[in-house]
Amino acid sequence: MGVNLKDIAQRAGVSLATVSNVVNGYRPVGERTRLRVQQAIDELGYSPNLGARHLRRGRTGLIALAIPELNNPYFAELAEIAIAEAAGLGYTLVMENTAADRGAELALLDGSRRHIIDGLILSPVRIGREEVLARTAHTPLVLIGEGVYDVPHDHIAIDNVAASHAAIQHLVAIGRRRTAFIGATRGGERQSAHLRVRGYREALTAAGLPYRSRLVAHTDAFGRLDGKRAMRDLLALGDPPDAVFGYNDLVAVGALRALAEAGLRVPEDVAVIGIDDIEEGRFSTPTLTTIAPDKREIGRLAVRRLVARIEGAEVAAPLTVQTPFRLIRRESTGTPVG
Amino acid sequence: MGVNLKDIAQRAGVSLATVSNVVNGYRPVGERTRLRVQQAIDELGYSPNLGARHLRRGRTGLIALAIPELNNPYFAELAEIAIAEAAGLGYTLVMENTAADRGAELALLDGSRRHIIDGLILSPVRIGREEVLARTAHTPLVLIGEGVYDVPHDHIAIDNVAASHAAIQHLVAIGRRRTAFIGATRGGERQSAHLRVRGYREALTAAGLPYRSRLVAHTDAFGRLDGKRAMRDLLALGDPPDAVFGYNDLVAVGALRALAEAGLRVPEDVAVIGIDDIEEGRFSTPTLTTIAPDKREIGRLAVRRLVARIEGAEVAAPLTVQTPFRLIRRESTGTPVG
DNA sequence: CATCGCCTGTATAACGTTATAGAGCCGCGC
DNA sequence: GCGCGGCTCTATAACGTTATACAGGCGATG
Known part of the structure; x- marks a missing residue:
């Protein structure tokens, strides 16, 4: 379908690997070749196939925000903030509507979406500590709102x-x-x-x-x-x-x-x-x-914590933040x- | 990381292809082997890696709904319906907030997301016929709401x-x-x-x-x-x-x-x-x-038209539907x- | 009795990317 | 004069899946 790395490599007369290095700077590339490659990219209008990239990298660049009701303006406003923050960090946020349903919350925690999502921000309503602890998925999880405590995950809520x-x-x-x-x-x-x-x-x-x-x-x-x-x-x-x-x-x-x-x-x-x-x-x-x-603070913090975990901050202890209110x-x- | 096709194939003593056929029924599999494979799947808790599947298939299973403001309850309600409909058809819907911004709408029409998305439902606000016609992306597009007419795309709106x-x-x-x-x-x-x-x-x-x-x-x-x-x-x-x-x-x-x-x-x-x-x-x-x-009708119709196009109904002429109101x-x- | 076709199952080549191992070239020190 | 390290770049093996080509067995057909 679209233009791919190989097309660029041919056009610029270099190898696949070099083009890849120009695109994401994994290893340095000489100034002259870099320019040639960049020109080919611009001419052909190349943009990387994210599916393939993510297969290789093991990450998809997608994070999910699971809320009990999209209709609730509070969550809609929160989602708007979170989407913007995620975009700024290079992630796409997908919204999941649990509809305050226990089954839906459980499915998200450990369901078939696990391969498609790098991390999950969940506002739990019908599940508790045990269910969160029993989760086997290895993707990072950030909890927002109250309801679940004393679990090894970042948690953001008001008091x-x-x-x-x-x-x-x-x-x-x-x-x-x-x-x-x-x-x-x-x-x-x-x-x-x-x-x-x-x-x-x-x-x-x-x-x-x-x-x-x-x-x-x-x-x-x-x-x-x-x-x-x-x-x-x-x-x-x-x-x-x-x-x-x-x-x-x-x-x-x-x-x-x-x-x-x-x-x-x-x-x-x-x-x-x-x-x-x-x-x-x-x-x-x-x-x-x-x-x-402070919706802005909650939304931004949740996304930032999640992305930090995804990108390898496993070391840091789970953080529980209470955001201010007035x-x-x-x-x-x-x-x-x- | 997770369990993959190979693990299942080994466990069940069959080839990769057979497992794949059991999973998505592309070709028939004998009853006995099917059972053995299914058992292995259940035991190991296998779920397919969607990234890889989509790389192979050329589709990601993601569709986008781009609306001018998530905060507007009308769109929030519409989104809730569309998400449910997409899920029912095996697709994940990601929301894109154009914030009624011309640049954002253009970026969506033809931007870097094109590889990650199988199709787009767009509620245009700041762009018109020319911009839609100038689009080079080849993914299906469904327009909702008014603003753009006489373009070769499905279009759903009230009168x-x-x-x-x-x-x-x-x-x-x-x-x-x-x-x-x-x-x-x-x-x-x-x-x-x-x-x-x-x-x-x-x-x-x-x-x-x-x-x-x-x-x-x-x-x-x-x-x-x-x-x-x-x-x-x-x-x-x-x-x-x-x-x-x-x-x-x-x-x-x-x-x-x-x-x-x-x-x-x-x-x-x-x-x-x-x-x-x-x-x-x-x-x-x-x-x-x-x-x-009729929000339900609009949301469901938009998703269904889009999915139909994605799954190969290129032949059918673009449809313009006016949904009822009261x-x-x-x-x-x-x-x-x- | 040989042949054709169907039915199951297998081996393998993609899909487009990234990371690893390594190849060629140049200058420098012994 | 020869080896050694640094610098670019290349070749290639994955990642996990699906679709194609193919192989073997077996009953039906001529």
């Missing part, structure tokens, strides 16, 4: 407990005394949902407020619809909450909608706060107060003071 | 003019007489923005309403912020519109926000309609009336009647 503290402290500061949480899950001791509930509980206690399990709404997933339904249920309680802390912005947006349909005012009747700082929250009515993780005050908890 | 008609007719039906359009662009005769403006204009004329160029707001991009700014400008006019038709839902959401900040009621003061039916519009306050394209009435144009 969920601290983030929840910040959210609750803010609600307490604006005078709320009955704050609900939407987005708890059953089981999963170390899942991020669990950690966020823990932070919620600890912060309430620290503020001298009671923890009421009725105000903790469980959901199957973390989408807008889940938030809306849960909020509706909370409003049906005898004594509904005066504030809601959503597992993420999507859930919080759903809560906003349920409140609007119920004819309640935000933040006067119920204040709402989420986590993720998705763009949608900057344009909703009311705009959404949120805990903003509170962004918007209308859903009252007009910012500052 | 933008008709969609705009439907939107305007709806606004007229609910009694609006001064409808603005947000999201026009300069130049680009056949760009979708241009087509949507044309439909807007034609439908107004058909309804016996005047077309006022002051009510057509131009934007640089099609995001929430663009919609918000444009709406603000429209409201500053001496006689502001009583309805707004957004280039897409994102722009419409931005308009909703500007209206809320201006203290205007939707739909009483200003009705709003968009195109895309993104989930966000089902949860915004008010919920957003929209023209819903109007979804929500609060932003008044409570649905039906």
Whole structure:
């Protein structure tokens, strides 16, 4: 099909090996021949066949980013950053959608893709420590988000407990005394949902407020619809909450909608706060107060750690990084003071 | 590294070729040997090295979906569908973000990725007919969305003019007489923005309403912020519109926000309609009336056409498909009647 | 009974690249 | 005058797979 090394070699009157050396500088080439080869390359419009290169090198130049839902703007924004970072390092990022499915996560960890991918960035949802430890694939793995700990892999996440503290402290500061949480899950001791509930509980206690399990709404997933339904249920309680802390912005947006349909005012009747700082929250009515993780940092760091491992930094010990976050005050908890 | 064909062949006591035939059924294999080989495969946990396979076959099994912004929920939803469809056909889809950049679109059309990708689905924004015709790469190309016509490639899009008609007719039906359009662009005769403006204009004329160029707001991009700014400008006019038709839902959401900040009621003061039916519009306050394209159909069709071409349907003439759409009435144009 | 064709299975040459071993040439020191 | 090391470049063997050409066995056909 296309132009290959041999064509260039013939055109320039040199050997295959010399052309290869010109292309990727593995060994030095004399100035005159290099120029001749370069000219042939330009004239014929050669670009290396990556498949063949990777067969020979044993690497494909592909890394995968596996996330539970592409539809979630948080992950879409993260993916956009990661794709750019990977491209800058000479890698192509392919997105894998696990759809929060256990089988899909397991298949990625150790599946048939292993030959096609040099490394994997995974945001685990349904698998835990054991599954990660049981993995036999030898390609580097970087974990993002919470859920799996104490495994020999790099791990990047925000401090969920601290983030929840910040959210609750803010609600307490604006005078709320009955704050609900939407987005708890059953089981999963170390899942991020669990950690966020823990932070919620600890912060309430620290503020001298009671923890009421009725105000903790469980959901199957973390989408807008889940938030809306849960909020509706909370409003049906005898004594509904005066504030809601959503597992993420999507859930919080759903809560906003349920409140609007119920004819309640935000933040006067119920204040709402989420986590993720998705763009949608900057344009909703009311705009959404949120805990903003440093998506840029997470995306770039994950890719860079992975590439470092792929390119041979096996020696370094697995790194666990907690990226910073900040509170962004918007209308859903009252007009910012500052 | 991993287990390869040779290992299996030795274990089962057969030749390489036989194992290969068992794996991909290119030629029939006797029942007894097939079983023995299969057993060896299972025992050793063999999975084919895709790089090598693709080098031999001349195909990589990768197709690319190039879209102008991953952040746009419309494209994220489309991508999710396309990824699933590609996986079902044995292909891996890699996402390419052109960021609505001309250079990026050109690079994709004819760039260094050509060896790594079997085919490309492109949503062009900044390039036109000439650039597509000038392309030298020989891999199949499927275009989605509008902007490029009369090129020898499959093309899938909704009928933008008709969609705009439907939107305007709806606004007229609910009694609006001064409808603005947000999201026009300069130049680009056949760009979708241009087509949507044309439909807007034609439908107004058909309804016996005047077309006022002051009510057509131009934007640089099609995001929430663009919609918000444009709406603000429209409201500053001496006689502001009583309805707004957004280039897409994102722009419409931005308009909703500007209206809320201006203290205007939707739909009483200003009705709003968009195109895309993104989930966000089902949860915004008010919920957003929209023209819903059949995303599932577009995503699946694009992938299937591309794969058909890759697998040798060069004979068939390029297909241009217009996928259906429907109007979804929500609060932003008044409570649905039906 | 020889021949033809089918059915299984094998040996082997690609695919396009990179890394290794080595060949030719030149100048320098003993 | 001969060997030795440094510098370029070349020849070639992989990487793991698939497709082609071919070989042997066996029943059916003339």
